[in-house]
Amino acid sequence: xxxxxxxxxxxxxxxxxxxxxxxxxxxxxxxxxxxxx
Amino acid sequence: xxxxxxxxxxxxxxxxxxxxxxxxxxxxxxxxxxxxxxxxxxxxxxxxxxxxxxxxxxxxxxxxxxxxxxxxxxxxxxxxxxxxxxxxxxxxxxxxxxxxxxxxxxxxxxxxxxxxxxxxxxxxxxxxxxxxxxxxxxxxxxxxxxxxxxxxxxxxxxxxxxxxxxx
Numbered sequence: 001x002x003x004x005x006x007x008x009x010x011x012x013x014x015x016x017x018x019x020x021x022x023x024x025x026x027x028x029x030x031x032x033x034x035x036x037x
Numbered sequence: 038x039x040x041x042x043x044x045x046x047x048x049x050x051x052x053x054x055x056x057x058x059x060x061x062x063x064x065x066x067x068x069x070x071x072x073x074x075x076x077x078x079x080x081x082x083x084x085x086x087x088x089x090x091x092x093x094x095x096x097x098x099x100x101x102x103x104x105x106x107x108x109x110x111x112x113x114x115x116x117x118x119x120x121x122x123x124x125x126x127x128x129x130x131x132x133x134x135x136x137x138x139x140x141x142x143x144x145x146x147x148x149x150x151x152x153x154x155x156x157x158x159x160x161x162x163x164x165x166x167x168x169x170x171x172x173x174x175x176x177x178x179x180x181x182x183x184x185x186x187x188x189x190x191x192x193x194x195x196x197x198x199x200x201x202x203x204x
Contacts, residue, residue, distance in 0.1 A: 003120065003151030009113050012145040012157075014053050 055143035056155055058121025059190050062140070063133035064174060072177050074140075074162060077132030085182045088159045090146075093117035111149050111156040118156025119144060125190030127153075138178060139190060140165040166190060 065075035065082055074083040083089055093110045095117065111118025121142050129137065146158030164185045167175040179186045 003154035
């Protein structure tokens with residue numbers, strides 16, 4: 001296989017993302033039902 | 038002069054923007070009938086559970102001489118690396134006899150980018166084009182590699198490919 005004339009030489013570095021723990025979300029405040037008018 | 042070998046680091050990158058390329062393989066048949074993707078010019082079976090990593094065979098072929106100024110794989114002064122074309126409309130290669138398969142690959146690590154193709158350090162297959170004469174083998178290869186089967190190498194078909202082994 002022939003790649004043609006060389007245009008560029010470089011490195012594509014992988015990115016290792018930090019492992020994160022799931023953050024517990026507080027319960028959403030309950031809303032009082034609004035009486036229908 | 039390269040035979041890409043299987044990656045041994047085990048490191049799986051979480052994210053990056055790889056090179057996208059198009060290439061052709063020979064369809065290898067194991068004694069048990071299982072199909073696999075084999076490089077056209079070297080007896081290298083592409084792994085289905087990790088990325089492929091390239092090594093330079095020049096020292097083996099030239100009896101220990103690594104060539105001039107060869108510092109890494111791939112290197113601009115050599116011909117090593119995992120090859121792919123930049124565009125999907127490439128001519129069929131004649132590196133091996135028997136059935137062929139075409140597909141999409143992603144490459145990363147060191148790379149040498151040419152006007153019509155690239156060579157890179159690591160690569161993973163992302164999709165395979167269905168063979169109209171043997172769709173069953175295409176589907177088998179897709180299952181083995183955990184990749185998509187596409188009807189062509191048109192960009193519209195491959196733009197949303199899922200990650201493949203090694204990603």
